[in-house]
Amino acid sequence: MAQYQDHMLILKSRPYRESDALITAFGLKSGKIGAIAKGTRRAKNRLAGLYPLSYTVCEIYHGRSNLDTITGTDLVEGFSGMRQDLSRLSWGMLLADLVDEMWEERDAAPAVFPWVVGGWEGLAQGANALTITLTACWHLLQLAGYYPQWETCEVCGRVPDDGPVALDPVHDRLYCTRHRPGDDHLVSVFLGTWRTWRRWMELDVNRLGQYEAKGAIGAQIFTVFRRYVQSHIGRLPRSLQFLQEVENIGVEGEDLTT
Ligand SMILES: [Zn+2]
Structure with missing residues (x-):
């Protein structure tokens, strides 16, 4: 005591x-x-x-x-700038939900701290909410031991240099445009989407918010993230479902590039 x-x-x-x-x-x-x-x-x-x-x-x-x-x-x-806007607040809740979902009680993980604080700060200061939050979320997944090896094609071993690139959020595999199998659970994304995700994963927390994902690229990264969380964590945080409805992102369908 x-x-x-x-x-x-x-x-x-x-x-x-x-x-x-x-x-x-x-x-x-x-x-x-x-x-x-x-x-x-x-x-x-x-x-x-x-x-x-x-x-x-x-x-x-x-x-x-x-x-x-x-x-x-x-x-x-208190991150007041995040609290005054329902959309930003929802993104902030996603960070909280993900941490709550992935870590057991009294399992110390100090590296989590700066990513959440950095995310909330960025949201409070008006940075691109999707970019800030999802970059931090992908790093939190990595800290929890979830990191897909989306680097080279599972079949030919090459680094993709044209799109679409097929990502497998269930088995953590990547396929180039020529070797994409017909599996339903694959998500096809633009080459630029995959490259943006790769750049995010190389950032340290001080550069959180760099490489903004807008429009279709943002929506694709959101969908890949949602599928990845569903497949590896099992449950979808409520804030994630809420964001999907409120922000109208994360289109259904396996091929997001058409
Ligand atoms: Zn290939």
């Missing part, structure tokens, strides 16, 4: 008992935790600044229960 302090990303908050909140947070040192924040739904509570999609330094009590108790909070960044 101990009191500790950690830098925390607040992923989720839901009402608990009369006036408390049940918080899901991701700590720099502690990884994902579930914690109770007492009295947050009363006015003038000292924990009132604790809200989802924010970055705070928390004082936490770890007792015998699985749930910790948050006893103090000091907001570092």
